[in-house]
Amino acid sequence: xxxxxxxxxxxxxxxxxxxxxxxxxxxxxxxxxxxxxxxxxxxxxxxxxxxxxxxxxxxxxxxxxxxxxxxxxxxxxxxxxxxxxxxxxxxxxxxxxxxxxxxxxxxxxxxxxxxxxxxxxxxxxxxxxxxxxxxxxxxxxxxxxxxxxxxxxxxxxxxxxxxxxxxxxxxxxxxxxxxxxxxxxxxxxxxxxxxxxxxxxxxxxxxxxxxxxxxxxxxxxxxxxxxxxxxxxxxxxxxxxxxxxxxxxxxxxxxxxxxxxxxxxxxxxxxxxxxxxxxxxxxxxxxxxxxxxxxxxxxxxxxxxxxxxxxxxxxxxxxxxxxxxxxxxxxxxxxxxxxxxxxxxxxxxxxxx
Numbered sequence: 001x002x003x004x005x006x007x008x009x010x011x012x013x014x015x016x017x018x019x020x021x022x023x024x025x026x027x028x029x030x031x032x033x034x035x036x037x038x039x040x041x042x043x044x045x046x047x048x049x050x051x052x053x054x055x056x057x058x059x060x061x062x063x064x065x066x067x068x069x070x071x072x073x074x075x076x077x078x079x080x081x082x083x084x085x086x087x088x089x090x091x092x093x094x095x096x097x098x099x100x101x102x103x104x105x106x107x108x109x110x111x112x113x114x115x116x117x118x119x120x121x122x123x124x125x126x127x128x129x130x131x132x133x134x135x136x137x138x139x140x141x142x143x144x145x146x147x148x149x150x151x152x153x154x155x156x157x158x159x160x161x162x163x164x165x166x167x168x169x170x171x172x173x174x175x176x177x178x179x180x181x182x183x184x185x186x187x188x189x190x191x192x193x194x195x196x197x198x199x200x201x202x203x204x205x206x207x208x209x210x211x212x213x214x215x216x217x218x219x220x221x222x223x224x225x226x227x228x229x230x231x232x233x234x235x236x237x238x239x240x241x242x243x244x245x246x247x248x249x250x251x252x253x254x255x256x257x258x259x260x261x262x263x264x265x266x267x268x269x270x271x272x273x274x275x276x277x278x279x280x281x282x283x284x285x286x287x288x289x290x291x292x293x294x295x296x297x298x299x300x301x302x303x304x305x306x307x308x309x310x311x312x313x314x315x316x317x318x319x320x321x322x323x324x325x326x327x328x329x330x331x332x333x334x335x336x337x338x339x340x341x342x343x344x345x346x347x348x349x350x351x352x353x
Contacts, residue, residue, distance in 0.1 A: 200333020223255025
């Protein structure tokens with residue numbers, strides 16, 4: 001049970017004044033301040049003569065090893081280096097206490113360590129390009145962003161993207177209550193790469209499986225595969241006047257055959273800065289897609305690795321994509337002004353997205 005906070009000196013004096021000057025009894029004072037227990041009121045009045053201006057005497061017991069100066073030193077060290085370790089914090093206070101005392105002090109200050117987020121590695125050159133991009137498109141309104149078709153590839157692998165479930169049963173009781181969440185199989189799993197695109201005008205393609213080029217050295221996805229896909233999909237998709245097509249700087253997108261095809265189809269392509277998945281809202285859709293797959297087919301996690309499972313995975317992924325709420329498309333497109341401002345605020349470096 002957490003410790004209750006002490007009464008303020010002003011409230012202590014008020015309680016004692018009601019008792020001594022106005023001659024109120026304990027119960028009447030309790031009725032006036034019902035959140036203060038009757039025993040606390042009695043104790044407060046009983047100890048009135050031991051206080052000065054409502055302030056209690058120092059508590060008995062061993063004095064704290066860390067004083068106010070040590071606390072300031074610790075907080076300054078964390079402010080200067082948020083990644084500082086607990087061991088280094090001990091050094092800041094000359095090892096006066098154990099590491100548990102440091103943790104308790106930080107908990108009292110509502111300070112805790114968080115795992116650093118993964119982000120693509122940025123150089124100064126890349127950050128500058130991201131900043132230039134943000135200034136170039138800063139004037140775009142939500143209506144302008146709705147004209148952009150966001151595209152990307154995504155690999156769906158069995159077991160990847162399963163969301164952690166939550167239960168009211170404590171961890172130690174979960175095994176006997178059958179509330180544990182099973183881990184997906186480890187190692188190489190069946191998977192499939194897909195391509196899709198959407199716009200804030202609530203238009204989207206289907207989820208299109210991509211297959212490698214058998215004539216390529218590694219039979220993987222090449223620029224010729226992307227060129228064939230674009231020639232088949234984009235003329236119909238990006239047919240509205242003023243529509244803008246976006247894709248990233250992957251080698252398969254910057255290949256000459258792809259650039260020539262886009263030029264021949266007279267499609268306006270958005271300039272895209274390097275290492276910027278945080279700017280592409282379709283990345284958020286991929287996370288929703290993978291979670292939706294296991295809502296539709298939770299048994300996929302435990303299936304065998306074979307062609308039948310892969311067929312089920314592909315079909316379920318396409319169904320999950322089709323069932324994603326169209327409002328997500330509009331909402332994600334509307335986040336673009338905030339993403340642009342986040343880039344400018346961070347001077348081209350990392351953003352919360």
